[in-house]
Amino acid sequence: MNKMIGEQTIKFDSKPKIISSAAIVGPKEGEGPLGEYFDKVLPDSYYQEQTWEKAERKITQETIELLMQKANLSADKIDYLLGGDLLDQTITANFVARKFARPYFGLYGACSTMVEGMILGAMLIDGGYGQRTINFTSSHYQGSERQYRTPNEYGDKYPGYKQWTVTGSGATLLAKDGQGPVVTEATVGKVMDLGVKDPMDMGAAMAPAAADTILQHLNDTNRNPVQYDLIVTGDLGEVGSKLLRELLEDKNIDISEDQDDCGLLIYNSDQGVGAGGSGCGCSAVVTASYLLPYLNNNRFKRLLVVATGALMSPLTFLQGESIPSIAHGIVIENDTQNNA
Amino acid sequence: MNKMIGEQTIKFDSKPKIISSAAIVGPKEGEGPLGEYFDKVLPDSYYQEQTWEKAERKITQETIELLMQKANLSADKIDYLLGGDLLDQTITANFVARKFARPYFGLYGACSTMVEGMILGAMLIDGGYGQRTINFTSSHYQGSERQYRTPNEYGDKYPGYKQWTVTGSGATLLAKDGQGPVVTEATVGKVMDLGVKDPMDMGAAMAPAAADTILQHLNDTNRNPVQYDLIVTGDLGEVGSKLLRELLEDKNIDISEDQDDCGLLIYNSDQGVGAGGSGCGCSAVVTASYLLPYLNNNRFKRLLVVATGALMSPLTFLQGESIPSIAHGIVIENDTQNNA
The missing domain is CATH 3.40.47.40 (Stage V sporulation protein AD)
Incomplete structure (x- = not known):
């Protein structure tokens, strides 16, 4: 099986x-x-x-x-x-x-x-x-x-x-049983590292991991980005989201119309939050309180959530290391959606 | 299923x-x-x-x-x-x-x-x-x-x-395929805390979690300790092992003839290691290099490995908290062993 x-x-x-x-x-x-x-x-x-x-x-x-x-x-x-x-x-x-x-x-x-x-x-x-x-x-x-x-x-x-x-x-x-959006697929991420060393620039460090997982997911499922109502990354913020789009454009994948980021959704640009939100809580609260209800209400049919993690510590930064990152993807669908 | x-x-x-x-x-x-x-x-x-x-x-x-x-x-x-x-x-x-x-x-x-x-x-x-x-x-x-x-x-x-x-x-x-000892059962542990606060006394902090997981495992499988060649805990050391036996005796379970601890197996008592070994590596290296080969060589038929973890941090200690602990159990059997 x-x-x-x-x-x-x-x-x-x-x-x-x-x-x-x-x-x-x-x-x-x-x-x-x-x-x-x-x-x-x-x-x-x-x-x-x-x-x-x-x-x-x-x-x-x-x-x-x-x-x-x-x-x-x-x-x-x-x-x-x-x-x-x-x-x-x-x-x-x-x-x-x-x-x-x-x-x-x-x-x-x-x-x-x-x-x-x-x-x-x-x-x-x-x-x-x-x-x-x-x-x-x-x-x-x-x-x-x-x-x-x-x-x-x-x-x-x-x-x-x-x-x-x-x-x-x-x-x-x-x-196993009950009402609500359903988990249909998942793409488990690999640890990536393109050499970013600045722990304030985590969006840039995590973008390659997000790009790798999204690309792998689309290849594995034979889908295009337009087949999702939204591809939503966890906390790339402005810098990382821009880099993600560029990395995918290099592979001839255009997600510009289909992607958003929990770190950009959660704050207004005038809240003094730099490039946007981050942290474990970022994708968690946006998914739990905003994205899942949208699926429940039939406003979305199929969502790809790609949560991104920067896997460094203050000690690895002080010891001169770059920032490894990972991105895990999960597909959540409206319960009435047929698989395509 | x-x-x-x-x-x-x-x-x-x-x-x-x-x-x-x-x-x-x-x-x-x-x-x-x-x-x-x-x-x-x-x-x-x-x-x-x-x-x-x-x-x-x-x-x-x-x-x-x-x-x-x-x-x-x-x-x-x-x-x-x-x-x-x-x-x-x-x-x-x-x-x-x-x-x-x-x-x-x-x-x-x-x-x-x-x-x-x-x-x-x-x-x-x-x-x-x-x-x-x-x-x-x-x-x-x-x-x-x-x-x-x-x-x-x-x-x-x-x-x-x-x-x-x-x-x-x-x-x-x-x-999925190949030669070697086989994983037949697992008992996933719950976080326990009986109030031990001394981070040097981790064996005592972890013993209740080990006792809970072993007891639950024996209940779930309807077995007695003697039905295992060895019940081996991860890193309770001398203090924790003694406490584990006492906690189980209170429940009328006698494991004194069947239990050992990776933290006691790995060092000689004259090596100046206090109450024995600990750390993620302790149960890992003893299981990988000592216990699994014993199963491979037919010297053991069935083993219950119960790895124990103390889930505090230096910060929780400084903030006056006690030490939560967990123990996960896994049954590993010789490939030729019939289930009983």
Whole structure:
């Protein structure tokens, strides 16, 4: 029983259903163009906790609780949790998983974690290893800045090509049975590195990975970009999105009419966010609260979400290394859509 | 098609084969009782690199190359890589994955990563999503000490209950077809936390997770401990192993004749390693170079490997948190063994 099409793409014949999704975001994300779509907008970045790290955990825990509440399911009905985040040793995901006491796979895919978790969740269900999975991820602007760059109080250089880490958590609940958009295909990404070394220029570092995964996906499925209502990348921002289009043009693929980026969708250009949003939370909250409802409402039929992750650390930067990146793609379709 | 037995255990009817395994270790591990079993022992902890982090990457890359060489396979025959390690943002695994350019799932399970990767690899093969997977992990004593505790040059307190991070990398190659021990079952762990806060006492922090997973596994499979040639935990060391036995005795399960620990197997007691070995590399190198060959040679028929991970970070310790832990179990059997 081979479920692969082409070289690198999985076809989920059982079509796992996304029966619930939820997202909670910070105040800046609430002021952006998608503000009204999110389940909850925080009044401030501490959310009544003493540290940003504890605030990120609280947001994530509430997102999962809300996710289960929407589906009218308690934690004991969930077979697996799949989670990860940006903090060292993925402490947000690990501590939140403790609260729900269900079998847990810890992931590290940097900002690609949302789609990595959805792919593995879809496999767990399609393969018969469980009925329901929750995948979740999160990021927090201040917590990330402190860890990756300089103490927040010192401020930091903010060139126009730097992106702004989204404060927020997003989660989806995949199930064998139920109502909702369906996962039909996935293309698992390879680690790419074209030599970008500037950790403020992550969009440029991640664009080659996104290009490779999109190209591979289109080859494997024999489709053109126009056969998707939207090809949406995770957090390439302005710089990375432009580079992605150029890289694909070199291969005679034009996605200019069909592509958008969660990092560009989430903020208004006058919000002082440099080249756009980034962070695990970026593709997670946009997918959970904006894209999936559009599929539910029949405004989209078929979506390719390509979440992108920059796989460096502050230490590798200081040791002079370039930034490896990865992009995982997943196809989500309206439940009434026929396969083409 | 339901592949679950009991509440939390997966049964792999197709029995994915472990067709190759490899491990490279540091000098201290080479001087231990298993020294002669490892594929290679390093002369020093730098291995001709400028930093410990780069040395860990070099060891890991060579382990994977050796693994494929033993199976006479090139990287293009591998469908997925699954990897993770202890360093912030799992940079060893990410940078090594870049070298092989195959579809990659990044994991974070702390010292449970070896078994987490084997379980997901077995699912990918059993579920029909690929033919061959490589899972790999690593740790490095000096790199870990620097990151988790204090700069190595300062020295650090070394109480008798503290464990010694293994320098080494281990990997296995799972395949649909071929010769070798087979993966028959897996029990995915839940995150547990009984409130231990001392990051030097990780054996005690992880013992409850190991107890929970072993108990669940025995319940799900309706087996007794004596039905395994060995139940081997990852890195509980002396303190954690003792606590594990006590926790299971409270549930009327006696594993005293059937259990051992990779952290106790890898060093001699006079090597100055406190309560024994730890780190992602600990269960990885012992499984790859010692336990799997024993299965191959018919000296074992059925093995339960329970890799344990402490899911804290230096930051959570400083913020006063306790240590959440997880344990994943996998059953590996001699290929000629009938299921009982």
